[in-house]
Amino acid sequence: MSLIVQKYGGTSVANPERINAVADRVKRFVNKGHKVVVVVSAMSGETNKLLQFINDVNKKPDPRESDVVLSTGEQVTIGLTALAIQARGVKAKSYTGAQVKILTDNAHSKARIINIGTENIRKDLDNGYVLVIAGFQGADEQGNITTLGRGGSDTTAVAIAAALGADECQIYTDVNGIYTTDPRVVSNARKLKSITFEEMLEMASLGSKVLQIRSVEFAGKYKVNLRVLSSFEEDGEGTIITYEESHKMEDPIISGIAFNRDEAKVTVESIPDKPGIAYQILGPIAEQNIDVDMIIQNIGHDGLNDFTFTVNKTELDKTIEILENMKDHLGAKTIIGDSNIAKLSLVGVGMKSHVGVASKMFRTLSEEGINISTISTSEIKISILIEEKSLDAAVQSLHKAFNLDQ
Amino acid sequence: MSLIVQKYGGTSVANPERINAVADRVKRFVNKGHKVVVVVSAMSGETNKLLQFINDVNKKPDPRESDVVLSTGEQVTIGLTALAIQARGVKAKSYTGAQVKILTDNAHSKARIINIGTENIRKDLDNGYVLVIAGFQGADEQGNITTLGRGGSDTTAVAIAAALGADECQIYTDVNGIYTTDPRVVSNARKLKSITFEEMLEMASLGSKVLQIRSVEFAGKYKVNLRVLSSFEEDGEGTIITYEESHKMEDPIISGIAFNRDEAKVTVESIPDKPGIAYQILGPIAEQNIDVDMIIQNIGHDGLNDFTFTVNKTELDKTIEILENMKDHLGAKTIIGDSNIAKLSLVGVGMKSHVGVASKMFRTLSEEGINISTISTSEIKISILIEEKSLDAAVQSLHKAFNLDQ
Numbered sequence: 001m002s003l004i005v006q007k008y009g010g011t012s013v014a015n016p017e018r019i020n021a022v023a024d025r026v027k028r029f030v031n032k033g034h035k036v037v038v039v040v041s042a043m044s045g046e047t048n049k050l051l052q053f054i055n056d057v058n059k060k061p062d063p064r065e066s067d068v069v070l071s072t073g074e075q076v077t078i079g080l081t082a083l084a085i086q087a088r089g090v091k092a093k094s095y096t097g098a099q100v101k102i103l104t105d106n107a108h109s110k111a112r113i114i115n116i117g118t119e120n121i122r123k124d125l126d127n128g129y130v131l132v133i134a135g136f137q138g139a140d141e142q143g144n145i146t147t148l149g150r151g152g153s154d155t156t157a158v159a160i161a162a163a164l165g166a167d168e169c170q171i172y173t174d175v176n177g178i179y180t181t182d183p184r185v186v187s188n189a190r191k192l193k194s195i196t197f198e199e200m201l202e203m204a205s206l207g208s209k210v211l212q213i214r215s216v217e218f219a220g221k222y223k224v225n226l227r228v229l230s231s232f233e234e235d236g237e238g239t240i241i242t243y244e245e246s247h248k249m250e251d252p253i254i255s256g257i258a259f260n261r262d263e264a265k266v267t268v269e270s271i272p273d274k275p276g277i278a279y280q281i282l283g284p285i286a287e288q289n290i291d292v293d294m295i296i297q298n299i300g301h302d303g304l305n306d307f308t309f310t311v312n313k314t315e316l317d318k319t320i321e322i323l324e325n326m327k328d329h330l331g332a333k334t335i336i337g338d339s340n341i342a343k344l345s346l347v348g349v350g351m352k353s354h355v356g357v358a359s360k361m362f363r364t365l366s367e368e369g370i371n372i373s374t375i376s377t378s379e380i381k382i383s384i385l386i387e388e389k390s391l392d393a394a395v396q397s398l399h400k401a402f403n404l405d406q
Numbered sequence: 407m408s409l410i411v412q413k414y415g416g417t418s419v420a421n422p423e424r425i426n427a428v429a430d431r432v433k434r435f436v437n438k439g440h441k442v443v444v445v446v447s448a449m450s451g452e453t454n455k456l457l458q459f460i461n462d463v464n465k466k467p468d469p470r471e472s473d474v475v476l477s478t479g480e481q482v483t484i485g486l487t488a489l490a491i492q493a494r495g496v497k498a499k500s501y502t503g504a505q506v507k508i509l510t511d512n513a514h515s516k517a518r519i520i521n522i523g524t525e526n527i528r529k530d531l532d533n534g535y536v537l538v539i540a541g542f543q544g545a546d547e548q549g550n551i552t553t554l555g556r557g558g559s560d561t562t563a564v565a566i567a568a569a570l571g572a573d574e575c576q577i578y579t580d581v582n583g584i585y586t587t588d589p590r591v592v593s594n595a596r597k598l599k600s601i602t603f604e605e606m607l608e609m610a611s612l613g614s615k616v617l618q619i620r621s622v623e624f625a626g627k628y629k630v631n632l633r634v635l636s637s638f639e640e641d642g643e644g645t646i647i648t649y650e651e652s653h654k655m656e657d658p659i660i661s662g663i664a665f666n667r668d669e670a671k672v673t674v675e676s677i678p679d680k681p682g683i684a685y686q687i688l689g690p691i692a693e694q695n696i697d698v699d700m701i702i703q704n705i706g707h708d709g710l711n712d713f714t715f716t717v718n719k720t721e722l723d724k725t726i727e728i729l730e731n732m733k734d735h736l737g738a739k740t741i742i743g744d745s746n747i748a749k750l751s752l753v754g755v756g757m758k759s760h761v762g763v764a765s766k767m768f769r770t771l772s773e774e775g776i777n778i779s780t781i782s783t784s785e786i787k788i789s790i791l792i793e794e795k796s797l798d799a800a801v802q803s804l805h806k807a808f809n810l811d812q
Contacts, residue, residue, distance in 0.1 A: 016462030023463070050482065056422030057429070058489035065492070068500050069485030072478035076456065079475030083464035086471070094474050098504070099549055143505055 002167035003035045003125070007135065007157035010044030011174045012231035013077050016084075022172075022231070023084035026130055030090050037121070037131045037164065039157040040081055042073025063108035067137075067147045071097070074134035074153070082132045092130040095121065097145075102138035102156065104146045107289050111138060111146035112214075113155065116163040125164075133160060154215035162222035169224050170238075171211060176230035177239035178203065178210055180404040181257040185395045188405040194240045195255055200226075202347040202381040203258045216241070253350040253357060254402045257395055260343045263293055264316040265374070265385055268307045268323060270333035273300035280330060281307055284322050290315045294343065294376050294383060308374060310385070313339050341373070342391040345383040346398065358382055364401040370394050408573040409441045409531070413541065413563035416450030417580040418637035419483050422490075428578075428637065429490035432536055436496050443527070443537045443570065445563040446487055448479025469514035473543075473553045477503070480540035480559070488538045498536040501527065503551075508544035508562065510552045513695050517544060517552035518620075519561065522569040531570075539566060560621035568628035575630050576644075577617060582636035583645035584609065584616055586810040587663040591801045594811040600646045601661055606632075608753040608787040609664045622647070659756040659763060660808045663801055666749045669699060670722040671780070671791055674713045674729060676739035679706035686736060687713055690728050696721045700749065700782050700789060714780060716791070719745050747779070748797040751789040752804065764788055770807040776800050 006026070013019050022038070029036050050069050054061050078094035085092035097104075100121060104111035121131050135153025138146050148155055154171055161169035176191065178200070183189040195203070197220040201213065210228055219226045219241065229238035271277055278297065285292060294310045311319050316337050323335045351357050361382060365372060370393065374385040386394055399405065412432070419425050428444070435442050456475050460467050484500035491498035503510075506527060510517035527537050541559025544552050554561055560577055567575035582597065584606070589595040601609070603626040607619065616634055625632045625647065635644035677683055684703065691698060700716045717725050722743050729741045757763050767788060771778060776799065780791040792800055805811065 016459055019463055053422055053482070053486055054489060057425055057486050058493040060493075061489050062492055065485045065488045065498075065500055067485075068488075068502070069482050072481045075478045075481070076459070076475050079471045079473075080459055080463050082471045082474075083460060083467050086468055087464040087466075092471075094471055096474070096551075145502075145505075 001033045001035065003037070003164060004029060005037045005039060005157050005161040005164070005166045005169045006172060007039040007153060007170065008041065008081075008172045008231055009153065009174070010041045010047070012172050013040050013042075013081065014044045016080065018231075019077070019080050019084050022081060023088055023090075025231075025234075026085055027088045027090055030130060035125055035130075037125070037133065037160060037166070038081060038085075039133050039135045039153060039160060040074060040077040041135050041153040042070075043077055046073040046076070064144060067108045067145050070147055071134070071137045071145050074136050078132045078134045082130075085130050085132070090130055091128050092132055093124055094132045094134075096134045097137035097156070098139035098143065100133060100138075100160075102159070104138035104140055104148070106140040106142075106144060106146065108144075108146055110149035110289055110291075111140070113138060113148070113159050116159055118163050122164065148214075152212065152214075154212040155218060158215040158218040158222075158224050158226065161224045162218060167225065169219065169226050171215075171226065171228045172231035173210060173228060174230065174232065175210060175228075176233055176236045177228055178241075178256070180255065181395055181399055182259070185259075185392050186257075186399040186405075189399065190405055192239050192255065193237075194242050196242055196349050198380055199255045199347050199349055200241050202345060202378070203256055254346050254348040254404065255350070256347050256404065257398055257402075258345045258347055259391055259395055261388055261391065262313055263310040263341065263343050264313045264337060264339040265308060265310050265341050266316070266319055266323070267336045267338075268330065268332045269336060270304045271307060272331050273303050273305040277305070277330070278307065280326075281323070282309070284326060285311070285319060288318065288322060290319055294374070294385070296374050296376050310341075310343065340388050341385045342388040343383060343385055344391065344394055344398075345381045346402070347381045349380050351380050351382075360401060361398060364397050365394055368393055368397050407439045407441065409443070409570060410435060411443045411445060411563050411567040411570070411572045411575045412578060413445040413559060413576065414447065414487075414578045414637055415559065415580070416447045416453070418578050419446050419448075419487065420450045422486070424637075425483070425486050425490050428487060429494055429496075431637075431640075432491055433494045433496055436536060441531055441536075443531070443539065443566060443572070444487060444491075445539050445541045445559060445566060446480060446483040447541050447559040448476075449483055452479040452482070470550060473514045473551050476553055477540070477543045477551050480542050484538045484540045488536075491536050491538070496536055497534050498538055499530055500538045500540075502540050503543035503562070504545035504549065506539060506544075506566075508565070510544035510546055510554070512546040512548075512550060512552065514550075514552055516555035516695055516697075517546070519544060519554070519565050522565055524569050528570065554620075558618065558620075560618040561624060564621040564624040564628075564630050564632065567630045568624060573631065574633060575625065576633045576635055577621075578635050578637035579616060580636065580638065581616060581634075582639055582642045583634055584647075585662065587801055587805055588665070591665075591798050592663075592805040592811075595805065596811055598645050598661065599643075600648050602648055602755050604786055605661045605753050605755055606647050608751060608784070609662055660752050660754040660810065661756070662753050662810065663804055663808075664751045664753055665797055665801055667794055667797065668719055669716040669747065669749050670719045670743060670745040671714060671716050671747050672722070672725055672729070673742040673744075674736065674738045675742060676710045677713060678737050679709050679711040683711075683736070684713065686732075687729070688715070690732060691717070691725060694724065694728060696725055700780070700791070702780050702782050716747075716749065746794050747791045748794040749789055749791055750797065750800055750804075751787050752808070753787045755786050757786050757788075766807060767804060770803050771800055774799055774803050 082092040082094040135156040226241040488500040541562040632647040
């Protein structure tokens with residue numbers, strides 16, 4: 001008998017029929033003797049409908065109130081899913097994030113989980129209930145409803161699995177596993193049977209939108225066994241995310257190619273090259289809860305340097321505004337924003353012990369006539385920024401060059 | 407400066423445009439220097455959509471889970487309404503029932519309010535916020551979400567007004583006041599400028615669906631000034647519900663005619679006429695949270711009696727089932743259910759001091775050839791059960807006979 005946390009995304013609970021299919025699967029697991037905790041997202045389409053309502057009444061919505069509205073999406077799903085499970089003769093009980101209680105900070109719309117109270121839910125589990133918990137949401141110390149931001153249901157599932165010490169956390173999506181890259185861009189992209197946490201972290205953060213990065217961080221930190229599966233297949237094995245580097249000598253150097261079209265590039269030009277400048281730039285950005293991804297700074301000249309970083313495209317204007325207000329204080333010459341970029345990353349733990357990956361990557365792109373504006377590397381990835389319009393060609397040529405289809 | 411509680415029903419917040427209109431009205435009141443608390447229902451249509459979803463996954467839904475799903479309707483509206491008010495430069499903050507906190511018993515789908523915590527909301531009011539509170543919902547001691555049942559938003563509004571000691575509780579609906587009877591049945595039905603609490607209680611309980619009966623009870627108990635207005639008129643005065651009998655000698659004897667097509671009649675025939683029998687019959691009904699309205703028992707014969715009462719048509723089958731199980735224990739001969747009935751009531755405090763109302767009523771119906779099956783009276787009303795198909799003719803003839811159109 002295992003304790004399994006299953007997370008179902010929006011397309012997996014899109015309508016009553018899909019919810020009934022989820023209940024069927026839950027019952028199969030219960031019949032095998034497992035204890036099951038289900039974490040669900042809003043029915044797909046619901047969140048967008050609610051966002052439209054919000055936009056209709058307020059163009060600059062207060063995030064506290066937006067969270068009140070948006071969190072109803074998951075609340076509908078937990079009730080319906082619990083009812084569907086009950087209709088199959090299995091005891092079930094729903095919990096909102098606040099009811100669990102999933103305590104978060106008060107950063108509305110992108111809150112972080114501080115603690116998960118397990119006393120109530122553990123009692124219900126011991127009493128034979130399937131628990132159905134709302135993903136994506138929690139409550140702060142004052143009881144204000146918070147949301148974890150897009151994809152936050154994955155984080156909820158992993159955090160619950162960690163708090164309960166679950167044997168496995170299964171993430172059901174509309175894809176049947178992790179691929180070497182997006183099959184919509186490279187038609188012969190290949191499904192991976194397993195991938196390491198480190199690789200998955202790089203893949204997730206760089207735009208393979210199967211799992212939210214925070215959920216992978218959580219899973220790695222608390223050693224939660226993660227598996228990505230399709231909710232549309234009855235017996236798929238998906239891709240398991242492992243802790244160990246199982247790669248043998250003959251394993252491929254590169255596991256996959258991730259990319260992201262959602263980022264914009266910001267460059268602060270010609271600032272005095274002195275200690276603390278990076279913090280002076282990024283501190284106020286972080287205070288506004290704007291996530292920064294890549295950060296690049298090369299050596300300076302004549303006491304001046306350029307500082308480049310990327311943010312989500314939707315936050316480019318706000319970021320530029322913050323920096324323009326600080327420009328004189330920073331002593332910077334100009335602030336440049338560019339949203340016509342895409343990020344591409346080669347990822348693979350095998351990369352650590354192999355030289356020549358970078359040069360092969362750059363040569364391949366050069367042969368395609370693709371210009372690289374910015375480069376940043378870690379032990380297991382190489383990330384570059386290129387023009388957005390060149391992205392598909394770049395991914396396809398690299399997928400082929402590194403034999404990822406084999 | 408007054409403290410005003412305004413309650414908006416489903417049609418008054420049916421879409422973003424209507425919610426914006428609500429925000430406009432709230433701002434007008436704030437600009438006049440009033441403190442405003444807004445209580446809102448779900449957007450009209452939402453509750454039925456959710457009920458359909460529930461029906462699609464479970465034909466006999468657990469009321470705890472149904473409440474989780476249904477309570478999201480109001481939660482969406484509070485967030486949107488707060489955002490619409492904020493868009494007009496007025497500080498606003500939303501509260502779910504659980505956040506207030508509105509403590510109820512655990513009778514899911516028809517919970518009763520036990521207490522309202524006012525500490526948080528009073529602080530926000532003092533800090534200049536318009537509060538937007540979800541009607542129809544609360545939470546029990548364990549934090550389970552409960553709903554107050556259909557029309558419960560009125561009860562929420564009055565209970566909040568009582569708890570805060572508000573100067574007036576305004577109920578905005580799609581009608582502009584209380585009429586002598588339903589204008590859809592009698593075309594020249596007349597709007598009343600005022601009506602007493604006692605009359606309103608009888609009108610509400612008997613089917614004038616403008617206000618929910620519990621809200622009127624609350625208002626009377628805590629001396630809350632209630633006013634019914636239209637959310638579609640900017641300057642309507644509606645109907646005010648008064649504590650005092652302001653009727654003068656020349657005032658009409660009858661204030662209005664209420665009716666209800668939703669009730670079914672249950673008769674327990676030939677039971678031993680002994681003390682405690684009424685409790686033995688109604689106790690088990692009440693335990694199942696089935697509301698009983700009229701109760702009629704005439705004198706017995708030969709140690710036997712008949713006991714008749716009415717319940718909502720939707721609960722007739724369940725009621726019959728309960729009684730059939732107890733039939734032998736009660737020593738009753740037969741249990742008869744009849745759902746083809748309607749209830750009609752003449753209401754008016756003037757009735758107390760006037761004889762002849764009943765005889766005029768019965769004569770009028772007799773002249774129309776309408777048979778009366780059951781009669782029950784109180785100081786200010788006479789209620790009868792008749793065949794449902796005769797209801798319209800009965801209301802029309804009585805409205806004319808008692809000169810209610812003048």
